[in-house]
Amino acid sequence: MPLRLLLASVLLLGCASRAKAQTPVDGHLSAISWESYQDEAVDLFREYLRIDTSNPPGNEVAAAEFFHRLFDRAGIPNTIYRYAPGRANIFASLKGDGSRRPIVLLSHTDVVRAESRNWRVPPFSGEIVDGEIYGRGALDMKDEGMIHAMVLLIAAHEHLPLKRDLIFLATADEEVGDTGSAWILEHHPELVRDAEYLITEGGSNLVYPGRGTIYGIGVGEKAPFWIRMTATGRGGHGSTPIADSAANHLARAMQRVVDWPPPIRLLPVVEEYFNEMARLESEPRASQFRNIRASLRDPVFFRTLLADEDVAYMLHDTIALTVMKGSEQTNVIPDMASCEFDVRLLPGKDPKDFLSELRAVVKDERIKLEPISRYRTPNSSSTDTELYRLIETTVQKYNPEALVVPSLNSGYTESQMYRPLGMTCYGFAPIEIPPELDATQHAANERLPEEQFRRGVKMLYEIVARAAGE
Numbered sequence: 001m002p003l004r005l006l007l008a009s010v011l012l013l014g015c016a017s018r019a020k021a022q023t024p025v026d027g028h029l030s031a032i033s034w035e036s037y038q039d040e041a042v043d044l045f046r047e048y049l050r051i052d053t054s055n056p057p058g059n060e061v062a063a064a065e066f067f068h069r070l071f072d073r074a075g076i077p078n079t080i081y082r083y084a085p086g087r088a089n090i091f092a093s094l095k096g097d098g099s100r101r102p103i104v105l106l107s108h109t110d111v112v113r114a115e116s117r118n119w120r121v122p123p124f125s126g127e128i129v130d131g132e133i134y135g136r137g138a139l140d141m142k143d144e145g146m147i148h149a150m151v152l153l154i155a156a157h158e159h160l161p162l163k164r165d166l167i168f169l170a171t172a173d174e175e176v177g178d179t180g181s182a183w184i185l186e187h188h189p190e191l192v193r194d195a196e197y198l199i200t201e202g203g204s205n206l207v208y209p210g211r212g213t214i215y216g217i218g219v220g221e222k223a224p225f226w227i228r229m230t231a232t233g234r235g236g237h238g239s240t241p242i243a244d245s246a247a248n249h250l251a252r253a254m255q256r257v258v259d260w261p262p263p264i265r266l267l268p269v270v271e272e273y274f275n276e277m278a279r280l281e282s283e284p285r286a287s288q289f290r291n292i293r294a295s296l297r298d299p300v301f302f303r304t305l306l307a308d309e310d311v312a313y314m315l316h317d318t319i320a321l322t323v324m325k326g327s328e329q330t331n332v333i334p335d336m337a338s339c340e341f342d343v344r345l346l347p348g349k350d351p352k353d354f355l356s357e358l359r360a361v362v363k364d365e366r367i368k369l370e371p372i373s374r375y376r377t378p379n380s381s382s383t384d385t386e387l388y389r390l391i392e393t394t395v396q397k398y399n400p401e402a403l404v405v406p407s408l409n410s411g412y413t414e415s416q417m418y419r420p421l422g423m424t425c426y427g428f429a430p431i432e433i434p435p436e437l438d439a440t441q442h443a444a445n446e447r448l449p450e451e452q453f454r455r456g457v458k459m460l461y462e463i464v465a466r467a468a469g470e
């Protein structure tokens with residue numbers, strides 16, 4: 001945002017908030033001079049991006065040491081937990097008066113690998129080109145990690161009065177094995193156990209030119225439940241076909257599975273999502289979205305919605321056929337053939353039930369179905385919380401046009417590991433980007449506009465300051 005516009009909106013906000021009673025946090029926020037914190041944040045962010053934490057191998061200890069130096073300099077108590085060679089988590093906290101339960105800002109310090117030849121600038125340079133900050137992790141999720149750290153640094157420096165502990169936790173290995181968070185939850189659950197809220201990745205705020213900006217707050221994820229399907233039978237020479245060979249059995253069973261539409265199950269959060277999204281649609285779709293439960297009974301609408309890859313996954317458990325294996329040689333009929341399905345279950349689904357549903361679809365005694373992934377029960381958090389409302393009102397203050405919607409993630413975030421401890425977990429990033437920039441995550445030229453990063457520092461600080469100080 002150009003500075004002039006920024007100033008104009010700050011003035012407008014000033015007028016709007018004067019109408020309401022000022023809270024001590026309002027006073028605290030308006031006394032902060034943001035410019036210098038934002039400059040500092042950009043410099044530190046670029047430094048953080050230059051630390052190569054490609055996973056594998058990770059080497060996240062370097063990132064932990066980076067934060068350790070920052071927190072030490074600011075007098076914020078912090079501890080590095082080294083749990084394997086080169087691998088470490090870092091925990092820092094600012095104490096509140098204990099009248100409310102803690103809030104955790106969780107990020108991961110590792111990033112996926114980057115093929116530098118496909119990049120405009122070296123992926124670990126943190127270079128700024130045309131107002132955009134480049135680097136592996138710029139969106140996933142060193143930006144958020146850096147903003148989380150800035151929130152603590154500013155809170156300490158500005159003496160934010162805290163009713164709850166403000167916790168920074170940055171873990172290793174989210175992109176591969178989740179060993180960082182798993183280690184914390186196994187060895188030091190007391191660090192986060194009492195928390196009421198946790199904010200991490202998994203939200204995305206997309207700017208659709210001409211349509212508006214949608215802030216998706218991640219409130220739940222689907223759970224991976226990968227399945228291998230194997231058929232066995234008599235092998236032989238390809239010149240003399242065997243009618244009930246393993247491969248033929250498997251092909252027929254695969255056909256039944258890919259043709260099977262898993263039953264629709266409309267979760268309250270998904271209903272809420274459509275209800276909010278209705279505002280962006282024109283009629284008749286707007287009304288159909290508003291009454292999604294009834295609309296799904298209309299076969300035409302039902303088919304159109306299920307054909308939309310961006311939303312269909314929210315409506316049912318999904319099955320994607322991915323791996324297929326049979327003979328290594330064209331003239332050999334194999335005595336075993338197998339395939340694998342990437343299955344994702346909706347929150348609330350029992351994997352045993354899914355497996356028996358799938359068995360009923362396959363209907364073949366010679367086919368073996370077995371889970372091949374570690375399974376974690378899918379879960380979700382309610383939107384009926386003070387923090388959710390705070391995110392909503394703050395976002396709308398910064399962008400009155402923005403729509404805030406709860407979103408169910410098709411992928412996986414570590415929120416799933418923390419929710420069972422009793423905390424409300426949201427995926428939220430205070431960054432707005434167009435879809436083409438969002439698509440640079442895990443791809444070449446990962447980047448975000450510097451202005452968004454600067455604004456993000458202020459926006460998240462405001463949310464956390466209100467959540468912890470009011």
Ligand SMILES: [Zn+2]
Nearest residue numbers: 140141174201
């Ligand atoms: Zn991530």
